[in-house]
Amino acid sequence: MEFLKSIPYCAGLGVDELDSIRKFIFEKTAEKGDIVQLEGESAGALYFVVSGAVKLFKTSVEGKEQILGIVRPWESFNDVPIFDGGPNHVSVQAMTPVVLYGIKKEDLEVILRSYPRVALNVIKVLASQMRHLVSLVEDLSFKHVISRVAKILLEPPEDGTGGRPRLTQQDMAAMAGTAREMVSRSLQALEEIGAIRLDRHRIVITNREVLKEMAG
Amino acid sequence: MFEMPEIYQEKCNGCGLCVSVCGCKALVLVNNIISIIETEECDWCTQCEAICPTGAISCPFEIVEELWEPE
Secondary structure, eight states: OHHHHHSGGGTTOOHHHHHHHHTTEEEEEEOTTOEEEOTTSBOOEEEEEEESOEEEEEEOTTOOEEEEEEEOTTOEEOHHHHHHOOBOSSEEEESSOEEEEEEEHHHHHHHHHHOHHHHHHHHHHHHHHHHHHHHHHHHTOHHHHHHHHHHHHHSOOOOSSSOOOOBOHHHHHHHHTSOHHHHHHHHHHHHHTTSEEEETTEEEESOHHHHHHHHO | OOOOOEEOGGGOOOOOHHHHHOSSOOEEEETTEEEEOOOTTOOOOOHHHHHOSSOOEEOOBEEEEOOOOOO
16 A cells, blocks of 8 residues: 555545555566566556566667666556557566566556546656657667767866766766766767777777767 | 775665666665675676666766777
C-alpha cells in the first residue's frame, strides 16, 4: 500500500481506491542481467519498479544498443504499448536484481473506468515521458553530437590555474547540450575509429588529426 | 593509490542501486550511506554514476594526449 501511495499513477487516490487497485497487482522479479522483455513482443502488462533498476533500450540491425532511459523505483515502463495497443517498443533489461509490480492491460482498463483520477495521472506521466523523448530525438542527430564531444576533448575547459579539470560524462553532456547516454556512445565511436583510447579514468587522445576531423 | 570513483556521501540517500549494479564489488553501504573500496577490479564502467538518482557518485575523466616518438 505504501508503494502505491508513492507512484505518480496513484496520486490523489484515497485508501479505499488504493486498496481496490492493489487487488489487480502481481509481482515479478528478475536477476541482474535478465531480459525482462524484448522489443516487438506483445505487451501484456504495465510495470512499476519496486526495487532495483531496469534499462530501456533499442538495438540496431548492426547490434548497437541505444539506451532510452533508466527506470528506477516508483517509475513505470510499458506505458506506451499498453495504451496504444502496439507491441513493446523497447527491450528491457534488469541492471540490478529487480522487483516489479505489474498490472495486466485488461485490469488497467477496469481501473481507468472505475477511477477517472488515474486517467488524469496517466496523462501527466505520458506527457513527462514525451518531453524526455523529444529531448532525446534532438540529440539523435548523432553526427552533430560526436562533433561536439570531439571538440570538448580537443579543447577541454581550463580551471583558471592553467590546469585541465576532469570531466564526467554528465559534464560533457551539459557542455555538448546532449544526454549522458549520447556522450557515452560518442566516446565509444571515437575509440572505434582510433581517435581516442579509454583507459579507465583517462581519455587518451591517440590521434589528434582524426579527432580534429571529427570535430569538423 | 588506485584511482576510484568519487563519492559525495552528503548526497547519498542509501538506495543501494549503485551497489547492485557494480560488477566489481567496489561499493558497499555502511549505515545506509555509500562507501567505496579500492580495488583494481574497477574498470571505470561508470554504471554507478549513471544509475545514481542523486548524483552522489562521480566518475570524472582525465583528458590526456598520448605522447609518441617517431621511429
